[in-house]
Amino acid sequence: MPKYLFRASYSAAGAAGVLKEGGSARAKAVEALVGSVGGTVETMYWAMGADDFLLIADLPDSAAAAAASLTVGASGVGKITTSELMTAADVDEIVRRRVDYRAPGA
Numbered sequence: 001m002p003k004y005l006f007r008a009s010y011s012a013a014g015a016a017g018v019l020k021e022g023g024s025a026r027a028k029a030v031e032a033l034v035g036s037v038g039g040t041v042e043t044m045y046w047a048m049g050a051d052d053f054l055l056i057a058d059l060p061d062s063a064a065a066a067a068a069s070l071t072v073g074a075s076g077v078g079k080i081t082t083s084e085l086m087t088a089a090d091v092d093e094i095v096r097r098r099v100d101y102r103a104p105g106a
Helices: 012-021 023-036 060-073 088-096
Strands: 003-010 040-046 053-058 078-083
Touching: 003 012, 003 060, 012 053, 023 053, 023 060, 053 088, 078 088
Parallel strands: none
Antiparallel strands: 003 053, 003 078, 040 053
16 A cells, blocks of 8 residues: 655644644544545654654555545645655666656757
8 A cells, every 4th residue: 555644734723622632632533534545544743843743644545645635634724745655666666667758948
């Protein structure tokens, strides 16, 4: 199953929700969200800095990742970005592909 990285920064309302519920309750809610789209949580962390929350999840496909990301983003509790993660074997497959391309002006 593909792995996805979700990075989130809380809005004021999102931070207030974490203060009210605590980390364990939010972790259960995140696990339920990921499970609802057919995935499993590999790891999750809260952080200090530009990102308040980081999650790596195994999901069936990019549609599942997009559905989860869109749902969280639409809630207004913060900003979320999603990235599909690749292994070394994935990169090997990518570099074996030949692509026809001409740069602008070349």
